[in-house]
Amino acid sequence: MQRRRRGTVAAAAAAAALALVAGAGAAGAADRAEGETRKGGRGGERLYVPPANPDAYTQIRELVEAREYRDAAGVARMVTTPQAVWLNGNGDDSRIRQEVARIVRDAARERALPVLALYNVPGRDCSQYSAGGAANTAEYKAWIDEVARGIGGKRALIVLEPDSLALLPSDCGQDDDEGTLTAARYAEIDYAVETLSARPGTTVYLDAGHSGWHSVRSIVPRLVEAGIERTAGFYLNASNYRADDELAWYGKLVSGCVEYVQGGGDVAACPDQWSDRNDARAWLEENVTADPADQPHFVTDTSRNGKGPWTPPTDQYPDPQDWCNPPDRGLGARPTTRTGDPLHDARLWIKIPGESDGLCLRGTEGPEDPARGMVDPAAGQWFPQQALELVRNAEPPLRP
Template sequence: MREPVRRTLRRTATAVAALSVVLSGLLAGGPAVAADTARHGARLYTPDPNPDGVRQALGLVRAGQYKDAAGVAAMLATPQAVWLDGRSPDEVERLVRDVTKDAARDTAVPVLALYDVPGRDCANYSAGGAANSAEYRAWIDAVARGIGARDAMVVLEPDSLALLPADCGQDDAEGTLTAARYAEVNYAVDTLEPLRGTRVYLDTGHPGWHTVGSIVPRLVEGGVTRASGFFTNVSNYYSDDANSWYGKLISSCVAYVEGGGDAAACPDQYWPRADAQAWLDAHVHVPASRMAHFVTDSSRNGQGPWTAPAGKYGDAQEWCNPPDRGLGARPTLRTGDPLQDARLWIKTPGESDGLCLRGTAGPEDPERGTVDPDAGDWFPRQALELVRNARPPLL
């Protein structure tokens, strides 16, 4: 990134943070975003804000909607992940180096969401990624060079294990593409996890998708035992309680499998909790320090998942720009759970999930009556919903 551009973005980020504090001070008598510190004074990194989000906040100020403006500004000024995709190795190396150096100056830990695996998202809304395994390995090597010895938390390829090529009918009879996916994920683990300050977390989808017995073998084959752990709920809406329980069950099942057990015997998230806990007490005796840890995404789970009206849609796409959701609890490195390393905002709140048709001919999202922005584009209407429905309240 050229230095004048970097300076401009830094000034913009500083202005957003200042706007957040000033407006919230006027409205609520205090700062909007509290600094979250953890080991050695480290805190989570806040990246440059989405320029369209900045424009929305400033437009709300001009319109006299100061509370909404403060809310959007506070959302933008909250620590969240930096998504990396669609760049050449040289470009991604420069960007990662810029981000990690900027974070180090602030004694902060950046969260890097890597999203470039070949065939990602089964060529659906977020299609793209490297053309082949060789390109992906070169891209991962570039990410590693960009990080160097600085701190980073790596959210490695959302949907890479929960949505394998075999799951979407894209593989051949020999499972060539699925085998390649596992090799790609393992390469990333073995390249990034050994870096001095890097922690790598692998994909589990979310608690409403795979059972524990289904996702654990995928994690093990993807190299979770050589990584820091795994992540759950990226870009989804499940509650902190559901995510933490799912994470505990997965961590325990990975430990059980490492000891020679069968993942099919592990309790899943649908068991009565008392029964599941009794099973864990009887079968898992590994200290938390030696188990796979996890991180969760609370960026949009303040109101929990959306349930579509019964029978209204052929394919409700409940994950896709659901209405009336809210921001969740703020990111933190202090979870109080020895297995949970962090609660993060991984999905960038305010950015669209894509064109949601819910089984209709479109082009409008029938739940909203408008055409949703493309995946990754700023969605002003949804941004305001997230701010207004935040739980706990943002301001």
């Protein structure tokens, strides 16, 4: 009797979730309420829930039809949780202005803060899985102008160009001996910062990779050169899987080192994330004197880090690509601006959970992903198998 009752409740929840998802995402209301939090004591922040990937609706409907009610409700809950809207170039600047205007208008109507991930810088992703972007600096600047016009005077949190600073053209052999493309990258980011930060309701965060990538001493000079003093700070872990504690510590070290360097200090004196923590804390106490309100702040992507990073089997793949559709990962902490850390402005879902990272071959000839035994969807396409993994392995678990 108890088992039957649970099945009935699950079925009703799944059907309700499907109806709400189809009806403009109202199922996210509970998660938005859960995410209404205080940012550094300055007031509540409700985060915006964009429309889901259309293929997510299809998956939910198919799960309901197959009577997989718990999974259906879980996927519905996932796609109606606040998350970023990714904006790319489409060859028509007027269309991006209209799209941005619609998003910020809808968010304002809901009294919510939209998170916009701008992803159109020339040579993005070193021309790998997510290759594309504007053709040149002039085209990129024109695109940024249209984004800014679309925002107008409304509120928006900008995640500016994932991988733009952690993966410079010089990092992947795309640049010439004079560093022409890397210099252009800094100019493009500088222009975006200047243009977007001038909007009264816009907050901009710069790319700082994640705690398993660049050392503190490596990423800080890039942030300084990109003009971090004119932004709210930086973001960490976009589309990656590093654990919350690791990210929070890395963010604290990066913030402290930026403040130290901007005060005339040598970046070589900053502790890295691999330094002894007691020694690093002592260094911060001695050398970082600014009030937390005056230091660079950071936000983190917790969309898929519930189980932390994937550890590939030893010597099984020529190039494990631990960032690319790793198996058995889970959703992370729900988006919120209440982090308990004065430097940590928010946990966000920057990467859209359920969308593929690309065709992951892990150094093999393919066409299958050897870690999954299947051909992964192209970058940005819905990945039903991964969506179910994220839901089932969520940490903390999704509410029923």
